Amino acid sequence: MVEQLKKIIRDVPDFPKKGIIFKDITTLCQDALSFQRMVDLLGHRYIGKDVDLVVGIEARGFIVGAALAYKLGAGVVLVRKPGKLPYKTHRASYTLEYGEDSLEIHQDAIKKGQRVIIADDLLATGGTAKAVVDLVERTGGKVLECAFLVELNELDGRKRLLPHKVFSLVQY
Secondary structure, three states: OHHHHHHHOEEEEOOOOOOOEEEEOHHHHOOHHHHHHHHHHHHHHHOOOOOOEEEEEOOHHHHHHHHHHHHHOOEEEEEEOOOOOOOOEEEEEEEEOOEEEEEEEEOOOOOOOOEEEEEEEEEOOOHHHHHHHHHHHHOOOEEEEEEEEEEOHHHOHHHHOOOOOEEEEEEO
């Protein structure tokens, strides 16, 4: 089943800049059966793990995170780019394979000790996910695992997230 999902994800060369091959999950999301399989495969991993919240990372992580939270009967928390959340926030800056950026989370989004899965569409260098791990821990959350639809193995982002557990459905 995972190989079928892998075949549906489209490569877009030179996006968002020359030399990057972007893994486009929109082709998977628009196919109802593939989207359902992706959610089921991710969700089954965490059933019975007492997940309180799933944190989705802007923007495609909102899709993965919200669907996973629904499957698990958990709440969903959004981590967004600066200035997009309406209440008091914590901010973390990070580098990615083609630049720098920052993310924010509401200061009251996670209660101390809540068990959290961080969800995103893709793990590359790990900079974005590491920033989110830091935000979750700053709010008092306990990161159970970082879950990704796609992982680019050659960029070794998993190493940057140690000692946290990492899971990805599809690897390139």
